[in-house]
Amino acid sequence: MRQDPxxxxxVVAAIERQATYGRLRRQIVSLRRDAEYWRRRGRPGRAAxxxxxxxxxxxxxxxxxxxVLLLKGFAKRRRH
Numbered sequence: 075m076r077q078d079p080x081x082x083x084x085v086v087a088a089i090e091r092q093a094t095y096g097r098l099r100r101q102i103v104s105l106r107r108d109a110e111y112w113r114r115r116g117r118p119g120r121a122a123x124x125x126x127x128x129x130x131x132x133x134x135x136x137x138x139x140x141x142v143l144l145l146k147g148f149a150k151r152r153r154h
Contacts, residue, residue, distance in 0.1 A: 088145035091138050098135040102128050 105128040113121040 084145045084149040088142050088149065091142045091145065095135060095138040095142060098131060098138065102131055102135060105131075 105124050109121040109124040109128070111121075112118075112124065
């Protein structure tokens with residue numbers, strides 16, 4: 075079955091959002107690694123501040139992941 079050209083915009087949007095999601099996930103992992111570093115160095119306040127930033131970004135990453143799955147679903151729908 076060929077891809078309907080009308081669905082191409084959903085595929086493109088999904089690819090762009092997936093790239094953004096990947097960047098956000100890497101940023102969150104990096105922040106958590108930094109927080110662990112500061113916790114080991116005896117700076118729990120600094121670590122907690124960094125963890126708060128990671129927790130603030132997390133819902134945006136989850137929303138992007140959900141929108142990617144939704145857009146992929148739209149791209150796979152069948153037209154009658």
